[in-house]
Amino acid sequence: MAYISKNDISCQLECLRYYLRNKNQDYSVRRIRSLYDAFLSFLEQFGSGYQKEILRNIINKFGFDLNQADYIMREIYSHIGIYNEENDEYIRMARLVENKFDIKGQNILEIGSGPFPRLSEIISQKQHGSGTITAYDPNLVSEHIKGIKLVKQKFTDTTLLDNYDLVVAMIPCKATPIILRSKRFIFSLCGCIGFNEEEKRRFNGDMKAWLKYLIELAESYCNQDENIVMEEDPFSDLTIMAKTKKI
Numbered sequence: 669m670a671y672i673s674k675n676d677i678s679c680q681l682e683c684l685r686y687y688l689r690n691k692n693q694d695y696s697v698r699r700i701r702s703l704y705d706a707f708l709s710f711l712e713q714f715g716s717g718y719q720k721e722i723l724r725n726i727i728n729k730f731g732f733d734l735n736q737a738d739y740i741m742r743e744i745y746s747h748i749g750i751y752n753e754e755n756d757e758y759i760r761m762a763r764l765v766e767n768k769f770d771i772k773g774q775n776i777l778e779i780g781s782g783p784f785p786r787l788s789e790i791i792s793q794k795q796h797g798s799g800t801i802t803a804y805d806p807n808l809v810s811e812h813i814k815g816i817k818l819v820k821q822k823f824t825d826t827t828l829l830d831n832y833d834l835v836v837a838m839i840p841c842k843a844t845p846i847i848l849r850s851k852r853f854i855f856s857l858c859g860c861i862g863f864n865e866e867e868k869r870r871f872n873g874d875m876k877a878w879l880k881y882l883i884e885l886a887e888s889y890c891n892q893d894e895n896i897v898m899e900e901d902p903f904s905d906l907t908i909m910a911k912t913k914k915i
């Protein structure tokens with residue numbers, strides 16, 4: 669590999685082994701080898717879709733950052749199967765989506781999927797070809813991933829939402845206000861308090877007031893038979909917001 673020495677790769681694999689052992693997972697030589705092979709084939713397939721500097725970071729960070737990986741690395745770690753199900757936020761989110769909504773036969777949209785659309789990938793597998801999943805992100809690393817319609821663009825105020833039965837997202841940051849307008853949604857909130865200067869000034873770090881504002885904004889798009897629900901993901905500190913039909 670161009671950016672990294674054999675010695676460094678040994679250190680990375682040792683870190684991976686240590687991580688798996690701490691998480692009570694199989695840390696045999698065979699497992700480590702198969703995970704590393706999966707990482708290399710991921711790079712072969714999708715590496716050229718990342719900006720050069722980001723690709724360099726991915727190669728250098730692999731294994732070292734497992735306890736505090738950023739979303740770019742978490743998508744890859746989840747895809748190649750390093751996390752067990754409890755530690756995998758994408759698997760947990762897909763389960764939440766499935767528990768709250770019908771996903772089979774539905775047209776689902778993921779906004780802000782990240783470079784590798786891992787949540788969409790899991791949802792597509794759960795749909796078994798019944799329904800569709802479309803992922804929007806200007807930073808997508810590929811335009812061809814089996815089972816997912818990929819749109820390497822920003823979803824904007826003027827992009828049509830009507831064709832989708834459900835919108836899903838994970839920490840979509842600035843795309844959040846667009847999601848709130850959709851007829852059904854579920855997403856995990858990012859930690860930002862305000863998405864522009866005016867909101868940042870107005871809420872001045874007050875998370876409680878910011879959440880109240882987001883709920884009121886979401887409710888302003890609700891019909892009488894719909895409501896907004898918020899819950900904490902019990903395995904992380906993320907807040908989940910969803911728009912559902914009243915029961």
Ligand SMILES: C[S@@+](CC[C@H](N)C(=O)[O-])C[C@H]1O[C@@H](n2cnc3c(N)ncnc32)[C@H](O)[C@@H]1O
Nearest residue numbers: 739780781782804805806822823838839840843
């Ligand atoms: C914090 S990342 C989260 C990525 C992914 N959901 C994950 O958790 O791995 C936010 C992503 O939203 C994307 N994004 C922001 N605004 C967007 C918009 N209007 N339409 C589509 N994607 C957007 C960014 O490009 C970025 O990849």
